[in-house]
Amino acid sequence: MLIKVCGLSEESEIAEIANSGVDMLGFIFHKASLRNLNYDESKGIFIRDLTSKKVGVFVNEEFDYVLQTGFYFQLTHIQLHGNESPEMVVALSCYFKVIKAFSIHSKFDFEVCDLYQSADLFLFDTKGDLPGGNGAQFDWELLDSYQGNTPFLLSGGIGKDDAEAIKKVNHPLFAGIDINSKFEITPGRKNIPEIMEFINDLNVSKPKTRKGYYGEFGGAYIPELLYNSVHELEIAFEEIKTNEEFRSKFKQLLRDYVGRPTPLYYSNKLSEKHSANIFLKREDLNHTGAHKINNTIGQILLAKEMGKTNIIAETGAGQHGVATATVCALMDMECTVFMGTVDMERQKPNVQRMKMLGAKVVAAESGSKTLKDATNEAIRYWINNPSSFYVIGSVVGPHPYPEMVAYFQSVISEEMRFQLQEKTQKMNPDIIVACVGGGSNAAGAFYHYLDEESVALYCVEAAGLGLDSGKSAATSHLGTTGIIHGSKSLVMQTDNGQIIEPHSISAGLDYPGIGPLHAHLIKSGRAKSIAVTDADALKAGLDLTRTEGIIPALESAHALAALDKIELKNKTVVVNLSGRGDKDLETYLAKLNLAENEIE
Numbered sequence: 001m002l003i004k005v006c007g008l009s010e011e012s013e014i015a016e017i018a019n020s021g022v023d024m025l026g027f028i029f030h031k032a033s034l035r036n037l038n039y040d041e042s043k044g045i046f047i048r049d050l051t052s053k054k055v056g057v058f059v060n061e062e063f064d065y066v067l068q069t070g071f072y073f074q075l076t077h078i079q080l081h082g083n084e085s086p087e088m089v090v091a092l093s094c095y096f097k098v099i100k101a102f103s104i105h106s107k108f109d110f111e112v113c114d115l116y117q118s119a120d121l122f123l124f125d126t127k128g129d130l131p132g133g134n135g136a137q138f139d140w141e142l143l144d145s146y147q148g149n150t151p152f153l154l155s156g157g158i159g160k161d162d163a164e165a166i167k168k169v170n171h172p173l174f175a176g177i178d179i180n181s182k183f184e185i186t187p188g189r190k191n192i193p194e195i196m197e198f199i200n201d202l203n204v205s206k207p208k209t210r211k212g213y214y215g216e217f218g219g220a221y222i223p224e225l226l227y228n229s230v231h232e233l234e235i236a237f238e239e240i241k242t243n244e245e246f247r248s249k250f251k252q253l254l255r256d257y258v259g260r261p262t263p264l265y266y267s268n269k270l271s272e273k274h275s276a277n278i279f280l281k282r283e284d285l286n287h288t289g290a291h292k293i294n295n296t297i298g299q300i301l302l303a304k305e306m307g308k309t310n311i312i313a314e315t316g317a318g319q320h321g322v323a324t325a326t327v328c329a330l331m332d333m334e335c336t337v338f339m340g341t342v343d344m345e346r347q348k349p350n351v352q353r354m355k356m357l358g359a360k361v362v363a364a365e366s367g368s369k370t371l372k373d374a375t376n377e378a379i380r381y382w383i384n385n386p387s388s389f390y391v392i393g394s395v396v397g398p399h400p401y402p403e404m405v406a407y408f409q410s411v412i413s414e415e416m417r418f419q420l421q422e423k424t425q426k427m428n429p430d431i432i433v434a435c436v437g438g439g440s441n442a443a444g445a446f447y448h449y450l451d452e453e454s455v456a457l458y459c460v461e462a463a464g465l466g467l468d469s470g471k472s473a474a475t476s477h478l479g480t481t482g483i484i485h486g487s488k489s490l491v492m493q494t495d496n497g498q499i500i501e502p503h504s505i506s507a508g509l510d511y512p513g514i515g516p517l518h519a520h521l522i523k524s525g526r527a528k529s530i531a532v533t534d535a536d537a538l539k540a541g542l543d544l545t546r547t548e549g550i551i552p553a554l555e556s557a558h559a560l561a562a563l564d565k566i567e568l569k570n571k572t573v574v575v576n577l578s579g580r581g582d583k584d585l586e587t588y589l590a591k592l593n594l595a596e597n598e599i600e
C-alpha cells in the first residue's frame with residue numbers, strides 16, 4: 001500500500017517523514033490553500049535533494065507554471081486537483097508521473113475518469129470548499145462503481161481511527177492512501193508520532209529501515225538553522241563511501257601517520273586467569289594514544305574534500321580535542337575546540353597540548369561546565385558559522401554522525417578479522433568486550449561482527465560509585481528514551497527531561513547519553529551491557545600494568561574489569577584496549593599510594 005503524506009512545508013518535518021517509510025511526499029502549490037508551500041532558494045535546494053517520490057499538487061494552473069515548478073523542485077509526480085483537461089494530463093505525462101484527482105460524491109460519474117487514461121494514478125477525494133485538506137470523508141462504498149483501469153489513492157479525511165476500515169477496502173485497483181489534515185497540529189504542521197503510529201496500525205508489510213535510525217533510536221533532531229549543514233554533510237559522506245581515492249588517502253594516513261594496523265596482542269596472563277584465549281586490540285598504540293584519531297582523520301579528510309577550512313570540536317577529557325588539533329595541524333586547518341572550564345582545570349596537559357598544536361581552546365562556562373556544555377557551545381557556534389565543519393568525537397549526534405563515526409572506526413574490526421584468522425585460524429571471536437562512553441571504540445570493534453550472531457558483544461559502561469549511588473554514568477541501565485545532542489537515544493534524565501549529571505572516574509565515559517546504535521543493540525538483545533565501578537576499573541587497570549606492562553586508559557580499564565563478570569571459559573575473547581593511561585597517571589597513583597599506605 002502506498003502512503004502519501006500531503007501538505008508538507010517544514011524542512012525538519014519533511015526530513016523526518018522522508019526517513020520514515022512514507023512513499024510519497026506531497027507539496028501543495030496553491031495560494032488559496034492553508035498548506036501552500038512558501039518557498040525560497042534554500043527550500044528549493046532542500047526539496048531537490050530529497051530522494052523520495054515528490055508530488056506537487058496544483059489546482060487549475062497554467063501548463064508552463066506547472067512544468068517550471070516541477071523542474072525547479074525536481075518533482076517526480078504532478079497531482080492535478082482542479083478541472084484540468086485530459087490534454088494537460090497527456091502533455092505533463094511526457095515529463096512527470098501524473099496523478100489526477102477527482103472529488104467523489106453520491107452523484108459522481110466514474111465514467112469521467114476514462115478520459116484521463118494517461119494519468120498514472122487517480123486520487124479519489126472528498127468534494128469540499130477548498131481543494132485538499134477538508135478533513136471530510138466520502139462514502140467509500142461509492143468506490144464499487146469505479147470500473148476503470150487506473151489504480152487509485154484514497155483521500156479525504158483519513159484519520160488515525162481509520163486503519164481498520166482501510167484494511168477492508170478490497171477494490172482491485174486500490175493502491176494506497178493520501179493523508180493530510182487529520183494528522184496535523186495546525187494547518188501544515190504534521191503530527192509525526194501519530195503518522196508513525198498510524199502506519200504501524202496499517203501494518204504495511206515492507207521493511208521499515210528508516211535512514212539514520214537504529215530501531216527506534218537515531219534520527220536528526222536539529223534546529224532548522226542546522227538543517228543545511230547537516231544535510232550537506234550527509235550528501236558528502238554518502239559520496240566518499242564509494243570514492244576509492246578518498247578511501248586510499250584515508251587508509252594511507254591510518255597506516256603511515258597513525259601507525260595501523262594496531263597489534264592484536266595475546267595476553268598470557270589474562271588468558272591464564274580466565275582459562276580463555278584473551279586478546280587485546282591495542283588501540284592505545286595509535287598516534288595520540290587512543291582510537292579517537294581514526295575518526296578525526298576520516299572527518300577532517302572529508303572536511304577538506306568539502307572545501308572547508310575551519311574545524312570545530314567539543315572535548316571532555318581533551319582526548320578528542322587533542323586528536324582533532326593534531327589532524328588540523330597536519331592538514332592546515334583552523335581549529336577551535338570547545339571545552340568546559342571544569343574540564344580545562346582537570347585536564348590541563350591536554351589543554352596545553354591543543355594550544356601547542358595551534359588550536360584555539362574556547363572555555364564553555366554554562367551549566368556544569370563539562371562535556372555536554374562544551375557540546376552545546378559547539379552546536380551554537382556551528383549554527384552561527386555554518387561554513388565550519390563540526391567534528392564530533394563519538395557515535396552520537398544527529399544522523400549522519402553516528403553512522404559516519406562508526407564507519408571511520410570500523411577499521412578496528414576490519415583488522416581484527418584478519419589478525420584473528422592469522423592467530424586462531426578463525427575470523428570470529430566468541431566474545432568482544434569494549435567500554436562505552438558514546439560508543440565509538442565499541443562501534444569500531446563490533447562493526448564487522450554485527451550480523452554474526454555467534455559473536456557475543458559486550459558494552460561496558462561506567463557505574464561510577466555504583467548504579468544506585470546517584471553518581472554513575474551507566475546510561476543503558478539508568479537512562480530512558482529521550483533526545484540528546486540531536487539524536488533520539490537513551491539518556492540519563494529526570495522525569496521532566498532534565499539531564500542528570502553523570503559521574504565516572506574516567507572522563508571519556510562521563511557522558512549522560514549513549515550512541516543510538518548501542519541503545520538499539522542493547523534494547524534488542526544483540527549486545528549485553530555491563531556496568532563497572534570506579535574502584536573495579538582502577539584495580540583492573542593497575543593489574544594489567546603490573547602483569548603485562550601496559551598502562552591502559554581508565555576507560556579501557558572498565559572493559560578489562562568486565563572480564564570478571566562474563567563466563568569466559570575456553571572462549572576466544574577480544575578486549576578493545578581503546579587508549580593508553582598516561583593521561584590517568586595521577587588517578588592511578590593516588591590509588592596506588594593509598595593501597596601501599598594501607599599495607600604498611
Ligand SMILES: *Cc1c(COP(=O)(O)O)cnc(C)c1O
Pocket residue numbers: 290291292319320393394395435436437438439440441442508509553555556578579580
Ligand atoms: C573517548 C574515549 C573513550 C570513550 O569514547 P567512545 O566513543 O565510547 O569510544 C574510551 N576510551 C578512550 C581511551 C577514550 O579516549
